[in-house]
Amino acid sequence: MDARIDILFSRNCLPSAAFGTIDVLRIANFLWRQRHRKSSAFPLHWRLIDARGRTVKLPSLICDALSPSPDSRFKAPPARTALVLCGLNIESPAHLDETLAASTLEVQLIKARHAAGGIVAAYYSSVALPAAAGVLDGREATITWMLGGWFSHTFPKVKLDMERAITFDGNVLCAGSLDGYIPMALELVRHFLGDELAQTCANVILHDSSRYKQSSLMLSTLAKRTRDGVVFKAKKWLEEHIDKAYDLEAVALASSVSTRTLLRHFQEVVGDSPLGHLQTLRIERARQLLEITVLDLSTVAEKCGYRDTRAFRRLFKSQTGISPAEYRQRYAVSAEHRL
Incomplete structure (x- = not known):
């Protein structure tokens, strides 16, 4: 049941997705433990990596805030892994073109992970990375509305669906909005741990006024x-x-x-x-x-x-x-x- 989620810290990335994703995974682990009190282990493991797949070391202050954490060295079969791409901090479509041109290592990593059978998850502007890697060709995807025109022109083989907030096609998970890492992370929880636990996480995390009333x-x-x-x-x-x-x-x-x-x-x-x-x-x-x-x-x-x-x-x-x-x-x- 265990799974490992690698969070890619690429150039010009928005770090909010990294730590926001970790927050969702930590909540999922906590809720899972509530239902499996005899187990001392966590089902979801994560680590931050660079474009070469190496673990990124964090300052001790951040490590302490994330404690207790699962074993970042945990190895899972490819089908039980996910590569999360943080949103890219870009100023314009032209800037995004430049960023993609300089992302050779990131694109290679995405291709390798997807070919091995792992999930590739992207949100907001980082959806351009799996598209550049070719893993979205012929598959559905969504992206921020600000880049919709640029994306459809740059990647015509991708089935862009701007009506959907999230897509999951061919092991590529896409979320369009800036805060899309939350439903993206919940979908990863659903994929690895099942519908019920994912719904539990959603009920805990997402606002629903009717529940309060x-x-x-x-x-x-x-x-x-x-x-x-x-x-x-x-x-x-x-x-x-x-x-x-x-x-x-x-x-x-x-x-x-x-x-x-x-x-x-x-x-x-x-x-x-x-x-x-x-x-x-x-x-x-x-x-x-x-x-x-x-x-x-x-x-x-x-x-x-x-x-x-x-x-x-x-x-x-x-x-x-x-x-x-x-x-x-x-x-x-x-x-x-x-x-």
């Missing part, structure tokens, strides 16, 4: 505070004991008042009883655990203070309108929403 991440009960000292102390105790059995006497003791005074203050300030508030906290905690963990339902229920899974399931459905299983399928980071 519908998921527990927007709920503020856990974060709300009150200026009423009695209620503040009571809420704090309840938040810290979500997984424990409800004890009104203990809540009142923590609030330094009688149970009767506590119930009156709580109703006046919160509009609910301490037990009702605790149930709301527990359901919010359950929603968060269902979204961001792979814990089984009985464990989720236990962490939310319920020893009876069936009772928890009934209460959850009464509060949310759907069962815990349905909620996880719809809102978990592994939910298969389309990109």
